[in-house]
Amino acid sequence: MSGSAQGTGAIGASVAPVRRLNVCVVGAGAIGTALAGRLHAAGNDVAVLARGARRDFIASHGLSLTDDRLDLSFRPALAELGELAGHDLVIVAVKAGALPALLPQLAAAMRPDALLMPAINGLPWWYGLGEDGPLADRPIDAVDPGGALLPLFAPQRLIGCVVYSRVTMLGSGHVIVSGRQDLQIGAVGGAPPLAQIAARFTAAGIAVSVEPDIRRAMWRKLIRNAATNVVSALTGATLEQMGRDDGAVRVITEIALEVSGLAARLGRTVDPQVEELIAVLRTAGPFATSMLQDVRNGREPELGAIAQAPLELADRIGHPMPTLRSVAALLELAVRVR
Incomplete structure (x- = not known):
């Protein structure tokens, strides 16, 4: 590793083992709602951080989804940025284009030993962390303009996540999951407690595999x-x-x-x-x-x-x-x- 992974809570932070799954899902679109719903139904402590009209809608109506034989409506706790320090795992389920504005705020608000799991499409901003050759600790401008995101989180705090799920949000805000929710998770660097996290997700009805090479x-x-x-x-x-x-x-x-x-x-x-x-x-x-x-x-x-x-x-x-x-x-x- 080069010295690029410095910044808020980046270097020297040891990651605590997972004794419970106290989760905040950032973003309550289709994927975020689907994940939060399953975790909530399994009895996990799940809060949701949303903004604007979506937050107002959740405050008034809660979240609802249909997933296999699960038809669920619930009112999650609505988190504020300043409350993220109380969460062990933060799942980011927003569009990649929202990350340049969002991630610095998350890095400042989270505990230095908390884990971040971006459930996003495409190539992530962290892809070059610890890589060799032409990607070695270099930002990808298309997802990290100016390289501002790469230093925010040490690789051992990041859980790479690939989502295979056909999810649709209706105009009413109701989310429909077609087929099974599948996640592939893996270490970006270090040794986060992947098996423990995978077990909690699996118990919630979300199929999870731990990948030896999350970039592949x-x-x-x-x-x-x-x-x-x-x-x-x-x-x-x-x-x-x-x-x-x-x-x-x-x-x-x-x-x-x-x-x-x-x-x-x-x-x-x-x-x-x-x-x-x-x-x-x-x-x-x-x-x-x-x-x-x-x-x-x-x-x-x-x-x-x-x-x-x-x-x-x-x-x-x-x-x-x-x-x-x-x-x-x-x-x-x-x-x-x-």
């Missing part, structure tokens, strides 16, 4: 996200519609191969499993990807973490990614026009 797991998910989300947001097509369209399948395949090639050049060979991906799309039903949900609701899609970050790394090492670059550019134009 992130590439596996990014291959699927970059290939499907960008095409879906640009075209307006659901997963099933893309899987049954020959032209979309060709573009998705090309992007998946480009991203897997980038991962291999950065030291993490990942099978893109294109045939399996297309089979999943064809049977997924009319599910809108997270980017398509954003576009439909007038929100900025997560281009930074899912498309611009891998393109930035590709430029750094001279890896061509013409298909993703072209489709991402068209989506950026479409967003500006809309």
Whole structure:
């Protein structure tokens, strides 16, 4: 490690073992609500930190979700930033674009031994912490403008998290989970108590695997996200519609191969499993990807973490990614026009 991981609570903080799961979920969108609901139903102490209209809605109506055979409505404790010191684990479930403003506030408010688990899409701001070669402790500007986020948390305080879950938030604020909630977690550095945390999540009905290399797991998910989300947001097509369209399948395949090639050049060979991906799309039903949900609701899609970050790394090492670059550019134009 270089000296880049300094700052609020970053160096020298030992992480306490997990004796209970006292959690604060930051962000009460679809993923945050789904996780908070399951943990709450299993009897864990769960608070939610939300802002603006969403906080007002929760204060008045609480949270509700449908997940498998669980139909749950509950009123979580609404946390303030100044109350984060009372929590052992903080789960961040916001869009990656919100992190540059949010993370410095979390770093200042959390205890120096508390753990942070960002449940976010795409390449995370912390990816280069402790890495070798062209990524060694270097920020990714697309997700960490100016490198302000990289020094905030020591790697041993971070739990990498990859989410596989088809979750939709209705206009009413009700969240619907289609299928099983799956999490892959792993150490960014050091040895956080992953097995204990995984056991608590599993007891709450959330399937969790502890990954020996969380960065490789992130590439596996990014291959699927970059290939499907960008095409879906640009075209307006659901997963099933893309899987049954020959032209979309060709573009998705090309992007998946480009991203897997980038991962291999950065030291993490990942099978893109294109045939399996297309089979999943064809049977997924009319599910809108997270980017398509954003576009439909007038929100900025997560281009930074899912498309611009891998393109930035590709430029750094001279890896061509013409298909993703072209489709991402068209989506950026479409967003500006809309």
